[in-house]
Amino acid sequence: CRVRHYKFNVVVKNTTRLCQTKPIVTVNGGFPGPTVYAREGDNVLVKVVNHVKYNLSIHWHGIRQVRTGWADGPAYITQCPIQTGQTYTYNFTITGQRGTLLWHAHILWLRATVHGAIVILPKRGVPYPFPKPHKEVVVILAEWWNSDVEAVINTAMKSGAAPNVSDAHTINGHPGPLSNCSSQGGGGFKLEVESGKTYLLRIINAALNEELFFGVAGHPLTVVEVDATYNKPFTTTTVLIAPGQTTNVLLKADKSGGRYIAAASPFMDAPIAVDNATATALLHYTDTPSSSSVSTTFVSLPPLNATPVASKFMDSLRSLKKPPSSSLPRHSRVDHSLFITVGLGIFPCPTCTANNGSRVLAAMNNISFVMPTFNLLQAHYFNISGVFTDDFPAKPPTPFNYTQNPTPQNTSIVLSNGTRLYRLPFNSSVQVVLQDTGFISPENHPVHLHGFNFFVVGRGIGNFDPKKDPAKFNLVDPVERNTVGLPSGGWTAFRFIADNPGVWFMHCHLEIHTTWGLKMAFVVDNGKGPNQSLLPPPPDLPKC
Numbered sequence: 001c002r003v004r005h006y007k008f009n010v011v012v013k014n015t016t017r018l019c020q021t022k023p024i025v026t027v028n029g030g031f032p033g034p035t036v037y038a039r040e041g042d043n044v045l046v047k048v049v050n051h052v053k054y055n056l057s058i059h060w061h062g063i064r065q066v067r068t069g070w071a072d073g074p075a076y077i078t079q080c081p082i083q084t085g086q087t088y089t090y091n092f093t094i095t096g097q098r099g100t101l102l103w104h105a106h107i108l109w110l111r112a113t114v115h116g117a118i119v120i121l122p123k124r125g126v127p128y129p130f131p132k133p134h135k136e137v138v139v140i141l142a143e144w145w146n147s148d149v150e151a152v153i154n155t156a157m158k159s160g161a162a163p164n165v166s167d168a169h170t171i172n173g174h175p176g177p178l179s180n181c182s183s184q185g186g187g188g189f190k191l192e193v194e195s196g197k198t199y200l201l202r203i204i205n206a207a208l209n210e211e212l213f214f215g216v217a218g219h220p221l222t223v224v225e226v227d228a229t230y231n232k233p234f235t236t237t238t239v240l241i242a243p244g245q246t247t248n249v250l251l252k253a254d255k256s257g258g259r260y261i262a263a264a265s266p267f268m269d270a271p272i273a274v275d276n277a278t279a280t281a282l283l284h285y286t287d288t289p290s291s292s293s294v295s296t297t298f299v300s301l302p303p304l305n306a307t308p309v310a311s312k313f314m315d316s317l318r319s320l321k322k323p324p325s326s327s328l329p330r331h332s333r334v335d336h337s338l339f340i341t342v343g344l345g346i347f348p349c350p351t352c353t354a355n356n357g358s359r360v361l362a363a364m365n366n367i368s369f370v371m372p373t374f375n376l377l378q379a380h381y382f383n384i385s386g387v388f389t390d391d392f393p394a395k396p397p398t399p400f401n402y403t404q405n406p407t408p409q410n411t412s413i414v415l416s417n418g419t420r421l422y423r424l425p426f427n428s429s430v431q432v433v434l435q436d437t438g439f440i441s442p443e444n445h446p447v448h449l450h451g452f453n454f455f456v457v458g459r460g461i462g463n464f465d466p467k468k469d470p471a472k473f474n475l476v477d478p479v480e481r482n483t484v485g486l487p488s489g490g491w492t493a494f495r496f497i498a499d500n501p502g503v504w505f506m507h508c509h510l511e512i513h514t515t516w517g518l519k520m521a522f523v524v525d526n527g528k529g530p531n532q533s534l535l536p537p538p539p540d541l542p543k544c
């Protein structure tokens with residue numbers, strides 16, 4: 001095992017896309033930012049220096065951070081932000097994980113441009129459970145905003161209206177060869193392949209607000225890993241990937257030559273408008289002349305709201321190992337069972353101009369989470385009272401027909417707000433059923449849990465039935481991941497063991513929903529044994 005040192009200078013950089021140049025916040029000037037490479041077992045040290053006007057923090061999405069919650073990164077959850085001119089070194093060890101993950105800013109909407117890949121190779125000498133690819137390529141899907149994203153969300157929060165949407169999707173930072181203005185700001189990402197060789201694409205969705213479909217013309221993709229866990233390989237023409245998720249696929253360059261379009265387009269329509277743009281990239285066989293005499297093959301992706309395609313993709317995901325690991329709680333041992341409604345709601349806002357003195361917010365179990373002004377992990381570690389309460393309810397206050405759309409007016413869903421956490425004893429086994437609600441509108445929510453991988457034991461459309469549905473749970477080979485797409489108007493169930501002491505955020509990874517309050521956190525107590533307690537905070541931990 002090695003120590004890997006990285007330096008992240010967070011700087012403003014003028015960047016040109018869609019025919020216009022604007023300053024964006026970047027790491028080391030790149031959009032996307034640098035890839036962090038490591039091997040399983042390595043100690044990673046990333047020194048982050050903040051040279052911009054915003055306070056910020058960086059999250060290592062999917063890294064388990066065993067006992068090192070101080071390095072997890074969500075602002076005001078595990079640390080106070082790094083202030084302008086200040087430095088913080090994230091120090092963590094990669095335990096029991098290999099594959100693709102992502103890092104991103106975890107404050108405001110800075111993630112729009114402050115993100116990049118984490119590539120964790122297996123321990124030296126340990127092969128992949130699939131044939132060794134000829135080359136590995138990181139493919140980051142994201143968005144481009146013509147306007148300043150912080151201004152977009154600030155304006156929306158003041159008025160109570162839904163924010164604007166992005167202006168383009170991007171593949172490795174570019175809207176691509178088929179976008180307007182492709183000649184200004186680069187023609188797009190080009191993947192050079194040799195005929196007969198196999199490539200591993202490490203696909204990441206770093207977009208703020210859009211779940212995406214991805215595909216490559218003429219080249220089916222074999223999915224081998226999601227969220228840095230191996231799955232039973234299956235082949236598909238379309239990959240579904242939500243913000244925060246990662247998907248490794250094998251692509252066999254089995255054509256004799258030519259040019260093929262790769263594309264990403266949105267999956268879900270939402271009550272807020274959707275950025276309908278398709279991002280493109282080029283798969284180019286090396287021996288093919290780049291002259292116009294060679295035709296280009298186009299890819300057709302599923303249309304907006306193609307729920308059957310999405311469901312088929314999610315149902316195809318199974319853990320490679322069976323049972324995936326001893327950390328999958330069986331029926332006989334669920335200590336904490338939570339039923340959490342996930343959805344939008346209306347909240348009074350006398351100063352809001354958009355909705356007659358009210359605004360849209362989002363909530364879990366009707367509680368719209370209020371960000372504290374001091375970080376929760378420190379409050380927990382030093383027993384500082386008044387920062388949070390640990391009374392997050394295990395079920396919603398009033399049961400109703402969750403997925404009836406529209407929800408009848410007489411079902412008044414009164415949102416409350418608060419910084420309420422759910423406390424878990426060390427090593428307890430936990431089951432969470434997430435239930436989408438039709439209040440305002442049913443919607444798909446990619447829910448991310450920090451600090452753990454969980455097993456997705458079930459999903460379905462409609463209301464979760466506590467009598468019938470658990471009998472159908474997959475406890476044999478459920479997929480293991482850190483971010484799960486909750487189906488629109490449906491439910492999903494996952495399980496995990498609370499074997500990582502600390503404070504762990506759980507939230508919708510659609511940034512607008514997080515901003516609206518679709519978030520909560522677990523506080524996991526220390527165990528009694530050796531190596532079962534949260535390590536002390538590092539000396540350079542930022543101060544509030």
Ligand code: C2O
Pocket residue numbers: 059061074104106244448450505507509
């Ligand atoms: Cu990738 Cu809390 O986020």
